[in-house]
Amino acid sequence: MVRILFLHPDLGIGGAERLVVDAALALKERGHDVSFLTNHHDISHCFKETADGSFPVQVVGDWLPRRLFGRFYAFCAYVRMLYAAFYASFLMPQREQVDVVFCDLISVCVPVLRLARHRPRILFYCHFPDQLLSARNGGLLKRLYRAPLNWLEEHTIGQADKVLVNSKFTLRVFQDTFRRLSTVPDVLYPSLHTQYFDKMEHKLEQRSTLLEEPVHPRVPRNSFVYLDINRYERKKNHSLALHSLRLLGNMLPALDFKRCRLIIAGGYDSRCVENVEHFSELEQLVEELQLQDHVVLLRSPTDEEKCHLLFEAHCLLYTPENEHFGIVPLEGMYFSKPVVALNSGGPTETVVHTSTGFLCDPNEKSFGGAMYQLFRDEALRLKMGDLGKKRVQQKFSFEAFADRLSQVVQELLPKKQQ
Template sequence: MVRILFLHPDLGIGGAERLVVDAALALKERGHEVSFLTNHHDSTHCFKETADGSFPVQVVGDWLPRKLFGRFYAFCAYIRMLYAAFYASFFMPQREQVDVVFCDLISVCVPVLRLARHRPRVLFYCHFPDQLLSAREGLLKRVYRAPINWLEEHTVGLADKVLVNSKFTLRVFQDTFRRLRTVPDVLYPSIHTQYFDQMEQKLQQRSTVLEETVHPRVPRNAFIYLDINRYERKKNHALALKSLRLMGDMLSSADFKRCRLIIAGGYDTRCLENVEHYAELEQLTTELDLQEHVILLRSPTDEEKCRLLYAAHCLLYTPENEHFGIVPLEGMYFSKPVVALNSGGPTETVVHTSTGFLCEKQAKSFGGAMCQLFRDEPLRLKMGDQGHKRVQQKFSFEAFADRLNGIVQDLVPPSRKKLD
């Protein structure tokens, strides 16, 4: 048995958080001792496994500021994570010392962890280079980011093992960190299919599921398009709205009246962009005269998300050059065709014309695929069935768990492993 600590900046709701929670579940199922250390954990805004006692969760450094003068988010995030790394390395009780630290998002903690008295092995999971997630906004921003970007590149290379979430991210990693000799391994995320199976079985047993679980504004005969992603501008929810508006010109008024778009996005009041973008989408919905057709939901729970996936007819995935994208896997596992952009990670999960459509970043292309799935029920059902099979064959939780378990076992010398 290996003792593993997950070091993550904020255990909220998002793709990175879903990955670390699933990785923890996988390793726990393989008999390892797993715990979390984080800078922030809100039990009302997190995945349930981090709040229901499935794992020990310890919060340190939440008193440190998240921003200074309304800016310097990255600098503050680095300071908060350094604080957590120093705690894990030098102040954690002897009985809680671990063999492996799994960290992600912020690599500045890696050299601190290497100085720890117990010297755990450090496994770093790169969702995407952080410096590429920061928009270039002039000379001052570039000067501010320069030392942070330098730190990112040099500290990532100090990890004992580096993983990335897709072949797309691997190419970006190598193009971005040109001075590193590190060659990461690709470990595709998965989904905890056992939970989804249990939820789907419960939903199938409820004959009135559509009436009870979707939304009061969704009629019984509605055709539901579901868009799940955080309320961030880069997630491009506006494309779904504009594509739906275009469908109004493609379908008869009676058919279009049945169409509903549900956007279910992660929403955190502490994040100004979440608040602003939600308001922007409300305004765009009004401008496009789609108030009757669009429902904006904030931070659905895991159970609510499963109900939405079960009731939906089609899943929309609108971000461009997404690093991997776990939502398409969730949609495919629920036997829903996926309409996504033809870029980034979705090109490795969605098979064009087989499990869904990979489209250009235009309402005409995206809306055309949405319209085709509305009109062609046999195609929609066939794509859904093929998508479910693809997740089982290529992205199963068992394969993910076995691979991650093997990586962790290889990192730790036999003499360091704790006996059961």
């Protein structure tokens, strides 16, 4: 048994959070002792495994500011994570000392962890270089502000004992971005906790035979449902789904289009200005495109609600461009739904074009054309759904993910500690 601490900035709802929670579940199932240390944990806005007692979760440094003068989010996040690393290294009780620290997103904590009294091994999981996630606009002052943070990111990642990335696409970007590093990360694809999805699917199948309840009160039972799951952020490109739906309305007869519904189910945090602003922007766009009767915008669905949406939907839309991995296409494929995604980034490694879905150009003509084809061809839609589920089972199984991650953790330690 290895004692593992997950050090993560904010245990909210998102792809990075889903990854660390699934990694924790995987390691726990392999017999390791797992706990979390974080700067923020809101039990009303988190994955249930971090709130139901599955893992010990300790919050430190939440009193530190998240921003200064409405800006400097990255700087504040770095300071908050440094505080958490300092706590883990020097203030944590001796009985809670760990063998391995799994950290992600913010690498500035790595040098502090290396100074700990009981020096743990450090595993860093790179979802994507943080400096590339920062908005490029902002001029000279923004570049001056980011320069030391970018330098810190590169030099502190290189001090981890092991680095993992989530896709071959991210590996290429990592090597192009951190040219001074000799570190060569290993690729560890995220997976799904399929036992939970199997349980939920069985429950939903039983319920659907007893109740004729719609997927949402505003969605009639005979609707053809397109589902778009992603945070309410501009880079997630939800507007592409809306414009493509408008184009679909021009391609289909009126009676057919009347059946079409688009449900956008996005992570939404009222503390995040962009979430609030972008949700309003999408509401306005729905009105401009005259799609009020065809679109439902949902905020932060629970895991159970998300499974219900995936179970009832006819296909999944995935709109971000150059997404570093994207766990949502795997979720859709596991629920036997064809996936319409953009032909860039991680989805090119998960979705097989014309087999488990469509990889499209980043415009409504290409994206809407795929939506049209799936609406018109039920046999193709069902075949793609079946092939998608088989692909997840064969290539992205939770068992393989758990075995590989447990092996990585054990290899970090001297044999006498394993």
